[in-house]
Amino acid sequence: MKIPGVMAGEVLRHVAKAPATVNYPFVKVQMPPDFRGKMVFLAEKCIGCKLCAKDCPSNALAINKVGDKRFEAVFDLDKCIYCGQCIDSCNKDAIVSSEDFELAALSRDSLKFTFHAPPAPPPSAAPPAAAAPQAAVPAAQGATPAAQGAAPAAGAVAPATPGSGSKPS
Ligand code: SF4
Ligand code: SF4
Numbered sequence: 400m401k402i403p404g405v406m407a408g409e410v411l412r413h414v415a416k417a418p419a420t421v422n423y424p425f426v427k428v429q430m431p432p433d434f435r436g437k438m439v440f441l442a443e444k445c446i447g448c449k450l451c452a453k454d455c456p457s458n459a460l461a462i463n464k465v466g467d468k469r470f471e472a473v474f475d476l477d478k479c480i481y482c483g484q485c486i487d488s489c490n491k492d493a494i495v496s497s498e499d500f501e502l503a504a505l506s507r508d509s510l511k512f513t514f515h516a517p518p519a520p521p522p523s524a525a526p527p528a529a530a531a532p533q534a535a536v537p538a539a540q541g542a543t544p545a546a547q548g549a550a551p552a553a554g555a556v557a558p559a560t561p562g563s564g565s566k567p568s
Contacts, residue, residue, distance in 0.1 A: 430498040435481045437499040440472035440514035444493035451485035451494055460485055469516035476502055476510040 421428055430436065438460075445462070447470045452460045459478035463471050472494070485494050504510050 424501075430500070434498055434500075435483050435496045437476065437497050437502060437512075438474055438479065438481075438485065439495050439497050440474070441493045441495065442470060442472070442514055442516045444491045445470045445472070446491055446493075448490075450488045450490070454484050454488040456480070456482060456484060465516045466519050469519060471516045472514045474512045474514075476512060477507045 447462060447464055447468070449462045451472075452462050457475075457478045457480050459475045459480075461473045463473065465471050481496075483496060486496060502510065
């Protein structure tokens with residue numbers, strides 16, 4: 400025999416409670432700190448050891464060398480199972496997981512993410528040692544006016560322009 404009012408009491412109790420769900424996607428919840436979402440590659444920390452790619456059980460990650468100590472990472476998120484093994488394998492903390500879980504896509508190609516290497520350093524930083532020996536033959540060839548102005552000014556040519564450099568009284 401049904402007891403009248405039991406169901407009504409249950410309904411009324413839940414009406415007073417806050418809902419257990421959220422109005423997604425209009426309301427988004429805060430992911431826990433150890434949530435494993437989309438992987439993020441920090442290229443400036445990578446040393447190119449490729450341990451992460453070797454340990455990936457899904458073959459979802461590749462590390463490519465693109466320059467001197469510069470590496471990019473390519474993630475196939477349609478293969479990734481978000482196990483976090485690549486994060487654990489990296490001794491340089493160059494891979495972290497994000498809170499991004501909204502990764503639905505209409506094509507597999509759009510799930511391939513490339514994290515590019517940082518830009519190469521400017522070439523002007525490399526040649527200082529190579530430029531020094533050329534300063535020994537400056538005036539004979541008369542090649543670079545800028546170089547001539549720099550090297551002789553330290554010694555021989557300095558007395559030739561004293562008036563121009565000093566303040567006229
Ligand atoms: S394990 Fe870390 S340092 Fe080594 S290649 Fe992968 S991301 Fe780079
Ligand atoms: S999370 Fe797992 S499956 Fe995804 S790239 Fe890293 S090691 Fe591979």
